[in-house]
Amino acid sequence: MGYVAVTGGKEAIEASLQHLFYERVKHGKWLSVETIKGTMRGFIDHIMSESSLYSEDLAALAMKQSEGNVEEAVFLLRAHRSTLPRLYYSTITDPRDMFVHRRISASFKEIPGGQILGSSHDYLHRLLDFSLIEETEEDVWQKKLDFEAIEVPEGSSIPLEKLPKVMDYLRAEGLLNDFPVNDEEPDDVTKMSLTFPSSRSERLQILTRGQTGGIVSLGYAGLRGYGSSHPNVGEVRVGEQPIHIQLDGEEEEYYIGSIKLTEVESFIPANVSENGKEVLAFDIGYGACFGQNETKAIAMSILDHALENPEDTPIHDEEFVLLHVDTIESTGFISHLKLPHYVTFQSKLEQMRKIKEESGASVNE
Amino acid sequence: MIMHSTQQAYRKLLEALSFPGKVNSVDTCPNDFSPLISQTGLICLTLLDSEVAFHVAEENNLITETLHAYTGSHATNARNADFIILPLSSSDEEIVKKINQAKIGDLVRPHKSATIILEVESLKYGYKYSLKGPGIKDTNQLNCTIRPEIMENRKNINAEYPLGIDLILVDQQGYVVGLPRTTQIMEVY
Structure with missing residues (x-):
């Protein structure tokens, strides 16, 4: 047939x-x-x-x-x-220039600039608020105005721009492995299909656009023992990251707006050899994504570190991680199973019937 | 509306490259790309953007600057260009030189080759060529003013399928013919 x-x-x-x-x-x-x-x-x-x-x-x-x-x-x-033309590419942006909404460290209590809690679900009792069922537009306006009317006590305002990074202090002390800044043009995973071994820029792109649930599950598995990257969250920051573009042949950069960004730097203990001696230092795992997605960004930092240090578990295997965390790839492939597979299935069925017939015949003999 | 013009031109290009040798008419370009033929301008507007690089034969600065200004595409040398534009004024030596320098892709990425947009005097008269290959039932006839040496040169470049170059021909009347790398061309005497 x-x-x-x-x-x-x-x-x-x-x-x-x-x-x-x-x-x-x-x-x-x-x-x-x-x-x-x-x-x-x-x-x-x-x-x-x-x-x-x-x-x-x-x-x-x-x-x-x-x-x-x-x-x-x-x-x-x-x-x-995929239908949008690319008119410009943004220039390199440094999260040190972020206007910070929230910035916490789980590694140091006293961080220069302070722990800034911003807004987060973390400090909530997870109880359903039944009063919201009856909430009206007027209620919303009242709540908004009430909050906005709160007076900021004098002397309590903190500058939120150019906040130093927690990482910089460890680095100054020589406790972080130092790496030169890599400002190479990144490989673009949306233009070239992924090949292995992948570059770090490709890995970070796949992870940052990865399915939240997928990234978090794999990061969790890595933590629980299917990997050896157990981080201390050095810093989670959420804020408005300014984006600039540069026109051809012009020196000046133009500000085109800001994006809400979550950035995570995790400290991961690692052995490094220094003058022939094994010493303990910290590696960095990096996570960043659009919007306020802190769990995803932390999980991403675990996976980033795991993939930088290949080992014999799935979480440290770039093909395993990168080929399965994309939402379009995974949901697309699973969904395609709903498409007609009549012929494939018929041939399997035919094989099975044949085997059954043959074995039945041999029993009867 | 520029967008509609380029969308229509894109359909025509698709048609031209799907049926090699078929003579298609493309609209004139709303912008001035002279000394390029107007239709070449529209084709460039359709195909070029900041994601690709182009090269204009004889290092024609006027054309290069206009193309860059309208499309945001960057000019480069012939060896790195995704599109090579050969205006009508290009000499035969220049055409052969640029075709020989064009990217032909590699076996893993044969699509990383150059598309050459070649302006010719006519696609209605001139030398007679017979075309064979995908998109052609039996054979197709093409009359055009491209010299047989250039066609021979193209054949050598395209010898190792899937590597090779794709040609888009535009004539002074604004007719457009596509000659993808799969088309085999023989001169008819």
Whole structure:
């Protein structure tokens, strides 16, 4: 039997799509893209990071269109991203220039510049707040105004720009392995398919746009013993990172806006040889992603370090990690199983029947 | 709308490269790319952007600057260019030289080769060539003013499929013909 193309079903598919569109509107409820953008910060940060497209407006639109389905929203944004022309490339940006919203260290209590808690779910009791069921727009405005009316006590304001990095202090003490700054043009994983061994810039790109759940699971597995990168979080910072571009032949850089960024530097103890002696020093694991996605960025720092130091476990294996954490790759491949596989399955079935028949025949003999 | 013009030009290019030898007409370009033929300008506007690099034969600065200004694409030498533009004024020696310098890709990435946009006097009269290969039922006939030596040179460059160069020909009337690397060309006497 030759290859049989699947035909027909066009009308059935059209009807299915009509059902899908109906699902979104069947309760007669309506949510504006503006409202989503103003209230669904976590979702927007999550999918901007996975789709590697920084646009709160488009992320909100994708959420509306996909009825809040993360996988679908990321798919929509990645598809849209692929149609956009690249007009400019940004210049090198240093997170030391970040306008910090939040910056904490789990390694030092007293960090220069201070622990800045910013806003985080970390300090919450995870109890459902039933009062939100009855919340009105007026309530929202009142809560907003109440917060904004809080007076900042004199002398308590701290500069949030140009905050020094925790890492810099360890480095000054000689406790961190020193590396020269690498400002090479990064390889672009969205233009060239990944080949192994991969470069560090490729690894970081795949990890930063990786599926949040995938990155966190693998990072967790690495911590629990399927890897040997156990970090101390040196610094988590979340803030507005300024982005600049440079036009052809011009010296000056132009500021084009800022992106919300989470950056993590983890300290990982490592043995290094110094003058023929083994001494203990710290390695760095690096994580960074669009939006406030702290768990993902910390897990990324574990995986970054693990992949920099290959070992005999899956978490230290770049092919294992990098080929499986991308949301489009993994959800796409799993979803394709729903496509017609009639012929493949028939041939398997035929094989099985044949084997059964043959073994049955031999028993009867 | 520039975008619509380039979208239509893209469809035409696709058609031209899918059916080698078929003479297609492409619209004139809304911007002035002279001394390039207007249609060559539109094709460049369609294909060039900041992700690719181009080279113009005879180091023509006027054309190079105009292309860079309109497309954001960067000029480079013939060996590194993704697109090589050979204006009508190019001598036969120059054409052969540039074709010989063009990237032909490597076995892992044969698509990393150059596409050559060659302006010719006519795609309706001149030497007679017979074309064979994918996209052509039996054979196709092409009349054009490209000299047989240049076609012979192209053949040598494309000898090791999948390596090679793809040619887009534009004539003074604005007709466009595609000659991908898979097309075998024989002169007919």
